[in-house]
Amino acid sequence: MLTQQIITALLIGLSAGVLSGLVGVGGGIIMVPALVFFMQYTQHQAQGTSLAVLTLPVVILASIYYYHQCQKLGTPIDLKVVGLLAAGFVIGGFFGGKIALSINQDVLKKIFAIILFYTALKMLNWDTMLVKWLKGIF
Secondary structure, X not given: OOHHHHHHHHHHHHHHHHHHHHHOOOHHHHHHHHHHHHHOOOHHHHHHHHHHHHHOOOOHHHHHHHHHHHHHOOXXXXXXXXXXXXXXXXXXXXXXXXXXXHOOHHHHHHHHHHHHHHXXXXXXXXXXXXXXXXXXXX
């Protein structure tokens, strides 16, 4: 592996880790596009790499910190819910991976972009503004 590739991979991982700890995102939103754009990975390869990173306990320190801080604030993280989400994630991840690998890379990129775009619209509440604007036109 070239020094540039090592530095690029470390920077992508650092960025994803910081955003993961900051707002709970990182793998899909940062790591996948960064691997595609900066390391010339295929969409399949980038998604698989992002999932492989999540296999290891990469966010354990942030999770422990959030757990303790939320307890102090009186809004504890429910570990039963965490377990149920994790079980669903394992099963869903398996089948999602099988489906993703059967889809053409260009189509998969478009699906990925639409999901990111839709998420951004929802998080910014622009979806309701867009609906109001469209209703005003018609």
